[in-house]
Amino acid sequence: MDDKTVRTIFYLSRLKQDKDGSEKIKNDLKAILEMVNSLKEIDTDNIMPLHNPLEETSRVFEDTVSSDNEKSLFLENAPESDGDYFIVPKVVE
Amino acid sequence: MKWEAVIGLEAHVQLSTETKLFSRASTTFGDEANTNVNLVDCGLPGVLPTVNKNAFYKAVKFGLAIDASINKVSIFDRKNYFYPDLPKGYQITQMEKPILEGGSIEINIDGLKRKINITRAHLEEDAGKSIHEGFKGTGIDLNRSGTPLLEIVSEPELRSSQEAVAYMKELHKIVTFLDVSDGEMSQGSLRCDANVSIRQKGETELGTRTEIKNINSFKFIEKAIEYEIKRQIAVLESKEKVEQETRLYDSIKNETRPMRSKEFANDYRYFPEPDLLPVVITDKEINDIKKHFPEMPKEKSIRYVQEFGISESDSSIISNSKNLSNFFEDCIKIVNDKVLLAKILVGDISSLLNKDAKEITDTNFTPENITQLINLISDGTISGKIAKDVLDQIRLKNIEPYEYIKEKGLTQISDEDAIERIILEILAKNPEQVEAYNNGKDKLFGFFVGQVMKATQGKANPKSVNLILKKALSNKHT
Numbered sequence: 388m389d390d391k392t393v394r395t396i397f398y399l400s401r402l403k404q405d406k407d408g409s410e411k412i413k414n415d416l417k418a419i420l421e422m423v424n425s426l427k428e429i430d431t432d433n434i435m436p437l438h439n440p441l442e443e444t445s446r447v448f449e450d451t452v453s454s455d456n457e458k459s460l461f462l463e464n465a466p467e468s469d470g471d472y473f474i475v476p477k478v479v480e
Numbered sequence: 481m482k483w484e485a486v487i488g489l490e491a492h493v494q495l496s497t498e499t500k501l502f503s504r505a506s507t508t509f510g511d512e513a514n515t516n517v518n519l520v521d522c523g524l525p526g527v528l529p530t531v532n533k534n535a536f537y538k539a540v541k542f543g544l545a546i547d548a549s550i551n552k553v554s555i556f557d558r559k560n561y562f563y564p565d566l567p568k569g570y571q572i573t574q575m576e577k578p579i580l581e582g583g584s585i586e587i588n589i590d591g592l593k594r595k596i597n598i599t600r601a602h603l604e605e606d607a608g609k610s611i612h613e614g615f616k617g618t619g620i621d622l623n624r625s626g627t628p629l630l631e632i633v634s635e636p637e638l639r640s641s642q643e644a645v646a647y648m649k650e651l652h653k654i655v656t657f658l659d660v661s662d663g664e665m666s667q668g669s670l671r672c673d674a675n676v677s678i679r680q681k682g683e684t685e686l687g688t689r690t691e692i693k694n695i696n697s698f699k700f701i702e703k704a705i706e707y708e709i710k711r712q713i714a715v716l717e718s719k720e721k722v723e724q725e726t727r728l729y730d731s732i733k734n735e736t737r738p739m740r741s742k743e744f745a746n747d748y749r750y751f752p753e754p755d756l757l758p759v760v761i762t763d764k765e766i767n768d769i770k771k772h773f774p775e776m777p778k779e780k781s782i783r784y785v786q787e788f789g790i791s792e793s794d795s796s797i798i799s800n801s802k803n804l805s806n807f808f809e810d811c812i813k814i815v816n817d818k819v820l821l822a823k824i825l826v827g828d829i830s831s832l833l834n835k836d837a838k839e840i841t842d843t844n845f846t847p848e849n850i851t852q853l854i855n856l857i858s859d860g861t862i863s864g865k866i867a868k869d870v871l872d873q874i875r876l877k878n879i880e881p882y883e884y885i886k887e888k889g890l891t892q893i894s895d896e897d898a899i900e901r902i903i904l905e906i907l908a909k910n911p912e913q914v915e916a917y918n919n920g921k922d923k924l925f926g927f928f929v930g931q932v933m934k935a936t937q938g939k940a941n942p943k944s945v946n947l948i949l950k951k952a953l954s955n956k957h958t
Contacts, residue, residue, distance in 0.1 A: 439754070450499050450532055458515050473564075475618050477617045
């Protein structure tokens with residue numbers, strides 16, 4: 388775990404990197420990785436990956452609309468809106 | 481130097497379900513912004529997705545059509561990235577265990593058939609829409625958020641922009657006939673990303689590829705790939721290197737250019753979606769889908785020839801379009817002359833559709849007015865020339881054929897005496913042409929027919945005109 392990797396993780400998570408906390412976070416992440424690394428000692432060659440600890444399958448629904456139009460409620464709770472739209476800082480690609 | 485293009489397509493097909501992939505909000509296109517949004521679609525904390533069964537059925541249907549293997553247990557994964565029209569900060573998609581793997585789509589270019597292999601197809605949710613114009617910031621509409629998509633990934637086996645278009649057209653045909661998607665490209669129901677690279681002919685290693693994002697029409701697919709192939713060849717011929725990057729196609733300037741945000745390589749950090757359990761499709765469900773499988777173009781084409789006696793080429797054109805074949809099948813129930821119906825659909829009507837760049841469903845043509853028209857032609861009431869005019873009037877003014885021809889007095893003249901009188905008049909008026917014809921200028925026959933049609937405003941029955949004219953001219957000769 389080096390500084391560059393920590394910076395990348397912060398960027399990908401859109402988190403602000405605090406100068407003083409960085410060293411602590413680097414060490415925490417190192418400790419977590421070491422703990423997880425101990426799993427490598429187990430031989431998992433013939434074991435199917437477990438995607439979910441519940442041995443159930445997903446609930447499905449019929450393809451019919453059952454949903455209210457709650458636009459005004461959503462827009463009221465948004466930090467900013469304009470007419471029918473949510474407004475976010477300008478993003479252009 | 482001989483270059484070869486290597487193209488793979490990632491097609492996004494919007495499934496024609498009533499509701500979203502993980503919520504029961506409507507998927508209707510074009511509704512007022514943010515009205516088809518519920519708690520799940522806008523990613524509020526604490527909500528849990530469940531799965532739309534029909535989206536799975538549609539994916540399975542597509543899989544059966546292309547002979548893919550169907551994963552009876554499929555798993556969802558999270559693809560993490562930040563963009564304002566993706567409210568959760570991740571897209572739910574399938575990485576490890578997609579619903580479909582393998583299969584193939586056959587393309588046909590000038591009679592040359594080629595199988596293009598499919599790598600995989602997976603279900604995923606669409607994002608919302610960002611609108612950059614007309615707002616202080618960026619406007620977000622989440623109506624599309626959560627709409628089910630089937631992403632179909634081809635092997636890099638396409639070799640030209642023409643092949644890429646043929647592949648997309650074939651895919652469009654399959655998904656519309658299966659009712660897996662409405663295929664409306666203008667509404668984004670079918671769009672694709674194209675991976676393009678260049679290598680020397682005979683080379684087996686792949687060159688560095690670029691990805692052109694989000695192309696949404698057959699024309700743009702052709703032009704964007706065409707441009708990108710030329711650009712990469714120019715780069716390689718000037719001994720430079722092609723950059724691996726994502727590019728956008730600008731249809732106004734007809735060029736591709738790199739997307740700006742590439743300082744950081746994408747890192748989506750996929751992991752299994754903990755909010756969803758594995759989805760299981762049973763053999764019984766698959767068999768039920770098989771049982772209700774719709775008739776596909778190839779089968780339709782053969783049936784039309786056998787059942788209705790129409791020509792193979794007309795049959796193949798009609799059965800390759802879902803809209804045209806639906807229209808044909810609606811008419812068939814009420815039209816007597818099926819061969820003529822097919823001819824007019826493929827001929828005059830198709831050329832009017834091309835002219836207006838419209839599908840038959842977006843025009844004034846209905847099985848009722850076309851049936852009227854066909855009956856008028858086949859019982860000899862109107863000539864083919866008048867029929868063209870009637871078609872145009874339906875197209876422009878939505879007239880009723882029966883009423884229109886009665887009102888305008890366009891009934892065909894089949895009265896042989898009347899036709900003979902007109903012909904004799906014309907021959908009398910054109911003695912030089914008659915003489916030239918009798919001296920061997922056979923081509924003048926057309927001139928006389930033209931004169932008769934002009935005199936009768938196109939209403940003379942062409943068969944009678946030919947017969948009587950021939951007789952009249954040979955009488956003159958003797």
